Amino acid sequence: MTVRENHKNKISSFEQEPQNEKTILRLGELFCGPGGLALGAKRANVVKDGSEFEIEHAWASDYSNDSCRTYARNICPEPPETVICKDVCELNIQSLQPIDIFAYGFPCNDFSIVGEKKGFNGTFGPLYLYGIAVLNHFRPKIFVAENVGGLTSANDGGAFKKILTDLKDAGNGYLLTAHLYKFEDYGVPQTRHRLIIVGIDKTLGLRFRVPAPFTSNKPLTAREAIEEPPISKSTPNSERTHQSKTVVERLQYIKPGENAWNSKLPDNLRLNVKSAKMSQIYRRLHPDKPAYTITGSGGGGTHGYHWKEPRALTNRERARLQTFPDDFVFEGSKESV
Known part of the structure; x- marks a missing residue:
């Protein structure tokens, strides 16, 4: 299917x-x-x-x-x-x-x-x-x-x-x-x-019945959502975020499914955060599992990150994970979207 x-x-x-x-x-x-x-x-x-x-x-x-x-x-x-x-x-x-x-x-x-x-x-x-x-x-x-x-x-x-x-x-x-x-x-x-x-x-005199789950045993994966079919470069909302050299280097140490806290980062790439440590900070998707919850903030390392390429997800990739079709066009700047 x-x-x-x-x-x-x-x-x-x-x-x-x-x-x-x-x-x-x-x-x-x-x-x-x-x-x-x-x-x-x-x-x-x-x-x-x-x-x-x-x-x-x-x-x-x-x-x-x-x-x-x-x-x-x-x-x-x-x-x-x-x-x-x-x-x-x-x-x-x-x-x-x-x-x-x-x-x-x-x-x-x-x-x-x-x-x-x-x-x-x-x-x-x-x-x-x-x-x-x-x-x-x-x-x-x-x-x-x-x-x-x-x-x-x-x-x-x-x-x-x-x-x-x-x-x-x-x-x-x-x-x-x-x-x-x-x-x-x-x-x-x-x-x-x-x-x-x-x-x-x-x-x-009617009551809504909760529908039975249908993908519990085999959920859709991030890879399936983003790569099947491939996203054309001309698809709206596909602009990529420019990643700093530090972010690229940090992501290269973070394995799929890991984040900035549970990965083995060199001291110079660790985050200097003493307060709450959100699990989504620089967290990379695991290609063979569903994505974690996509949030609307996007700043401070919460964009959602590709499992293979050292970069943040594009808005179109995030939209795929939300099941929006490719012809659903989001208005506004990349940051606003």
């Missing part, structure tokens, strides 16, 4: 009464980023008992200009004005179009195990409430909320319980299914673990 075949969407459908014509479900998003969730939604197509269901973009919002430009280019070039580039705190929810499905990956900064773990006491922790406002106003049939696994332990577990309660009680009330997914078990060539909460309007 090829990488492309493995990357096909695995869609879990739920029981519906047979209909005679196609049903279009309208999608709204907060914290939409460049459009990964929307791309998956656009590609989802369910045919059940003669009825067909498709998802179409209605509106999306994010505060990052490059993310909004990327979303508009790839998801909704016509009409691009349905992507609202604005701080969620300033967004007029009542002015948005009605939706059937709502998706939001609310900011994880204050819930992540990497960082100060402020939970609700941080700047980003309470932002999930804007999603609750959307659910109360539009009462969509379905919602999908995504966050880091650290959410379950933030504020001694209190944050997770509070969020679940607020989601359950929003709108007409929702039947929730919360699950920590290991993405490498679902055809993603990356050990990205995320908590996904699916809610279905309780008046529909």
